Amino acid sequence: MCGIWALFGSDECLSVQCLSAMKIAHRGPDAFRFENVNGFTNCCFGFHRLAVVDQLYGMQPIRVKKFPYLWLCYNGEIYNFKQLQKQFGFDFQTLVDGEVILHLYNRGGIEQTASMLDGVFAFILLDTANRKVFLARDTYGVRPLFKVLTDDGFLGVCSEAKGLINLKHSTSLCSKVEPFLPGHYEVLDLKPSGKVASVELVKFHSCKDEPLHVACDTVEALPSGFDLETVKSNIRILFENAVRKRLMAHRRIGCLLSGKGGLDSSLVAAVLLKLMKEININYPLQTFAIGMENSPDLLAARKVAAHIGSEHHEVILNTEEGIQAIEEVIFSLETYDITTIRASIGMYLVSKYIRKKTDSVVIFSGEGSDELTQGYIYFHKAPSPEEAAEESERLLKELYLFDVLRADRTTAAHGLELRVPFLDHRFTSYYLSLPAELRIPKNGVEKYLLRLSFEDSNLLPKEILWRPKEAFSDGIASVKKSWFSILQDYIDQQVDDLLLEKAAEKYPFNPPKTKESYYYRQIFEKHYSGRSSWLPHYWMPRWVKATDPSARTLKHYKSAAQE
Numbered sequence: 001m002c003g004i005w006a007l008f009g010s011d012e013c014l015s016v017q018c019l020s021a022m023k024i025a026h027r028g029p030d031a032f033r034f035e036n037v038n039g040f041t042n043c044c045f046g047f048h049r050l051a052v053v054d055q056l057y058g059m060q061p062i063r064v065k066k067f068p069y070l071w072l073c074y075n076g077e078i079y080n081f082k083q084l085q086k087q088f089g090f091d092f093q094t095l096v097d098g099e100v101i102l103h104l105y106n107r108g109g110i111e112q113t114a115s116m117l118d119g120v121f122a123f124i125l126l127d128t129a130n131r132k133v134f135l136a137r138d139t140y141g142v143r144p145l146f147k148v149l150t151d152d153g154f155l156g157v158c159s160e161a162k163g164l165i166n167l168k169h170s171t172s173l174c175s176k177v178e179p180f181l182p183g184h185y186e187v188l189d190l191k192p193s194g195k196v197a198s199v200e201l202v203k204f205h206s207c208k209d210e211p212l213h214v215a216c217d218t219v220e221a222l223p224s225g226f227d228l229e230t231v232k233s234n235i236r237i238l239f240e241n242a243v244r245k246r247l248m249a250h251r252r253i254g255c256l257l258s259g260k261g262g263l264d265s266s267l268v269a270a271v272l273l274k275l276m277k278e279i280n281i282n283y284p285l286q287t288f289a290i291g292m293e294n295s296p297d298l299l300a301a302r303k304v305a306a307h308i309g310s311e312h313h314e315v316i317l318n319t320e321e322g323i324q325a326i327e328e329v330i331f332s333l334e335t336y337d338i339t340t341i342r343a344s345i346g347m348y349l350v351s352k353y354i355r356k357k358t359d360s361v362v363i364f365s366g367e368g369s370d371e372l373t374q375g376y377i378y379f380h381k382a383p384s385p386e387e388a389a390e391e392s393e394r395l396l397k398e399l400y401l402f403d404v405l406r407a408d409r410t411t412a413a414h415g416l417e418l419r420v421p422f423l424d425h426r427f428t429s430y431y432l433s434l435p436a437e438l439r440i441p442k443n444g445v446e447k448y449l450l451r452l453s454f455e456d457s458n459l460l461p462k463e464i465l466w467r468p469k470e471a472f473s474d475g476i477a478s479v480k481k482s483w484f485s486i487l488q489d490y491i492d493q494q495v496d497d498l499l500l501e502k503a504a505e506k507y508p509f510n511p512p513k514t515k516e517s518y519y520y521r522q523i524f525e526k527h528y529s530g531r532s533s534w535l536p537h538y539w540m541p542r543w544v545k546a547t548d549p550s551a552r553t554l555k556h557y558k559s560a561a562q563e
Contacts, residue, residue: 002060003027003048003412004073004145005163006124008133008155008188009195010042012168021046023162027075029415033059037071037126042194045073045124050361050415051251061126064093067102069129074098075159076121076143077419079245083216084116097248101125110134114185114204115212118245118425122180124157126190133188133196139205140368140423141182141400144408148177153195155188160409161334165528179534182400183207207396208432211425218245219426226435228452234430235453242424243271246364247279251417254360255310257301258289258350262467263447263460264366264375266304268421270459272364273308284311286360290350292317292483300464307461315353317346322483323490325349327523332413333405336510336524336532338517339539339549340406342484347410355414367407368422371395372431373447374439378541380446385436391542392439393432399423402539484516484550491519510535513547 003024010017018034025032028048037043047060062072078084081100085092090103101123104113110125114136122145125134135157137145148156148164150171156164157180164177180186183205188196205211219241222234247253253276255269273285287310289301298314305312322345329348330341354360370376374392382388399405404420411418421427431439434449442448451465495515503518504511507525509532512518517538528534539549 002050002075003046003159003163004060004075004122004124005046005048005158006044006073006126006156007167008040008043008190009153009193010044010167011154011170014042014044017167018044018046020163020166021048021158023166024048024158024160026415027159027412031059033061035061037128039128040190040194043126043190045071047073050417058094058096060098062094062096062099062102064099064102066091066093067106069127070102070105071126071128072098072101072123074101074121074123075145076119076123076138077246077248077417078117078119078121079248080116080118080213080216083218084213087216098123105134110136110185110187111202111204112212116216118211118213118217120420120423122159128190131190131192133190134185135180135188136185136204137180137182139183139207139211139425140396140404140428141179142404142408142418142420142423144400144405145180146177147180149196149198150176153191153193153197155196159412161528161531161534162331165531177531179400182397205425207393207428210429210433214426217241217426222430226438231434231438231449232453235427235450236457238424238427238430239267239421240271240275242421242427243268243364244275245424246419246421247272247275247281249362249417251361252283252286252359253281253362253364254286254288254354254358255364256289256347256350256366257287257304257312258291258297258346262297262300262304262464263451264369264422265364266300266366266460266464267369267450267454268364268366269304269310270308271421273310274459286311286313286358288313288315288350288354288360288363290315290317290346290353292319300467303461304464307464308459313353313358315350317349317483319486321349322346323487326520328413329410330520330523331527332409334409334528335401335405335535336517336521337402337535337539338514338520340402341520342487342550343403344406344410346483347406348413351411351414351416354416361415362417362419363411364419364421365407365411366422367403367418367420368396368399368428369447369450371399371403372422372428373450374441375447376541377446378544378546380441380444381543382440383543385440388440389432389436396428401535482550484548488514488516491516495519507532509533510538 005021030051031049045061078097081097120142122137122143146161186201187199291298
């Protein structure tokens with residue numbers, strides 16, 4: 001996890017523009033470098049480093065003797081860099097996983113490079129010999145990337161939008177800062193003036209397609225066919241492989257146990273601990289959970305930690321502290337989405353604790369499971385298995401706007417690096433290839449197939465493996481009073497009824513419908529005025545008449561809670 005920033009064709013003095021790069025300093029607390037590009041006085045790179053691999057040669061932009069005309073700034077982890085090195089006989093100059101990007105590009109161009117990377121990444125690659133700039137982002141946008149390109153060819157690229165919104169330029173940048181689409185790469189021509197022109201934007205991978213890099217994966221071909229035992233075995237093999245490849249780190253590994261529903265992060269933690277023992281990592285796994293005293297998530301996390309034998313840390317959520325954190329959370333997130341903000345407060349505070357009180361830096365988490373394995377309660381209402389499958393794919397495509405955004409920003413704000421095995425390219429493409437009928441909720445239980453696959457593994461206690469779904473912002477509360485109702489009680493005092501009545505006039509795009517939504521929007525506009533289009537729509541459940549994104553408001557949840 002790092003912060004990357006680059007400008008091409010700046011009209012303004014670079015030493016002034018450089019101040020914008022400092023807006024993402026939290027992403028890389030270990031070192032900072034600012035470097036001009038030889039021969040292009042108005043082009044530069046900025047890099048904030050969190051040293052996770054190769055402490056000695058890991059600074060960026062990465063340049064190697066073999067390719068003096070290539071400059072690379074990337075944020076991410078390439079899990080198959082050693083396999084690629086072996087397969088193609090690459091001669092590496094450093095131990096940095098990202099160096100493989102330079103060798104792949106030199107061997108086969110940008111299309112092959114992006115397609116062969118097994119990992120999470122956002123990168124800027126400059127080729128001064130061929131006067132090209134390339135941008136690329138991983139399939140699910142686990143690593144963030146924003147860009148601004150003006151009509152006269154000034155390009156700014158950054159891990160977070162806050163590093164671009166105050167750039168100086170002769171023409172207005174206001175409306176043009178936008179997220180770079182996941183699963184895409186862009187080719188731009190670099191002119192002698194340092195300005196650029198976009199040539200093409202290409203989608204190189206879709207979540208349903210088996211990735212090209214399977215050819216050099218450590219797990220070979222799996223048995224085909226959809227009989228249940230084969231499917232369950234393949235799910236276990238691929239998930240374990242997804243966790244194993246993410247163990248690549250020179251810093252201490254920890255795991256969140258405060259994810260939605262308990263199941264996802266608990267499964268990650270259990271597999272993680274098993275594999276750490278197998279490869280003789282000699283420190284205990286630290287697990288972390290946040291919640292109000294006696295909240296469902298805290299109690300469930302305690303059970304999991306006791307079962308797997310982790311060194312467990314509980315962070316008690318103080319409601320006042322949670323409310324005070326709202327503004328800094330919205331500033332970190334760069335969104336005004338209701339459910340994202342609610343769920344981010346707990347994750348932001350637990351990340352703050354991890355940074356201050358422990359030496360764990362690489363943090364595993366369960367993001368992506370709900371979208372992939374149909375974990376949201378509203379999936380019970382899907383009209384057909386086919387429509388449920390389509391909805392699952394839609395959610396995965398939009399992860400970069402919601403859960404993945406939350407997971408990245410809340411951890412990155414405190415200089416932590418997130419690892420999300422459920423979003424492994426091979427695991428997700430296999431799961432999505434299964435018949436739609438196999439993936440739907442069954443017997444009133446969502447994520448049925450995932451739970452069934454691990455039922456005989458003894459990784460988790462049965463009551464955790466089959467625990468019903470919680471929404472994260474609710475799971476951290478007590479059943480009597482959920483976190484979101486506490487929030488709303490507070491916000492009710494902050495927003496006048498008249499303001500809400502006129503909300504659609506003030507905010508015509510995605511107008512707030514509740515006081516809570518209005519309160520978040522006000523804070524967002526204070527920091528990112530006029531940029532409401534970063535959020536195309538609010539996250540809301542489908543197939544149900546819902547006015548609030550919380551699972552607590554859905555009938556299925558209420559009836560289960562009342563029983």
